[in-house]
Amino acid sequence: MAVLVRIESLPGEGRYAVTFERSDGSEQTAVVHLTGTGVDVAEASLPAGWTRDSDAFATVAVALRAFDEARRHAPAAPSLRDVSGGWDVSLGNVVLGESGTPTCTAHGPMTQTDPDWLCPECYARAVLIM
Numbered sequence: 001m002a003v004l005v006r007i008e009s010l011p012g013e014g015r016y017a018v019t020f021e022r023s024d025g026s027e028q029t030a031v032v033h034l035t036g037t038g039v040d041v042a043e044a045s046l047p048a049g050w051t052r053d054s055d056a057f058a059t060v061a062v063a064l065r066a067f068d069e070a071r072r073h074a075p076a077a078p079s080l081r082d083v084s085g086g087w088d089v090s091l092g093n094v095v096l097g098e099s100g101t102p103t104c105t106a107h108g109p110m111t112q113t114d115p116d117w118l119c120p121e122c123y124a125r126a127v128l129i130m
């Protein structure tokens with residue numbers, strides 16, 4: 001019989017990799033998609049003895065919902081976005097410095113020009129999302 005050992009988020013809304021460990025120590029991963037009404041999973045991707053409508057899988061679905069809920073409530077780390085029509089962040093010209101200040105990779109810490117940040121030397125611009 002296989003036991004649940006890991007739940008990992010995948011790119012995309014409500015998508016998770018659920019990993020089970022078989023009694024021989026090998027692992028098997030099923031991709032699970034939380035939907036508005038339930039849980040989507042290919043039954044063939046579940047380990048032997050597990051089915052979509054089993055009590056065991058129902059408890060995994062409860063754990064997934066809790067995990068998903070916790071991720072939605074996590075405080076977001078500050079991040080940089082391009083200003084409208086800008087490209088400095090996506091090109092990598094602006095990064096978050098160690099102090100959390102937007103920093104031009106060529107010229108150093110940038111100046112806040114509410115609401116954007118500006119490099120006074122090359123006019124690179126960025127928006128800081130807190």
Ligand SMILES: [Zn+2]
Pocket residue numbers: 104105106107108119120121122123124
């Ligand atoms: Zn610059």
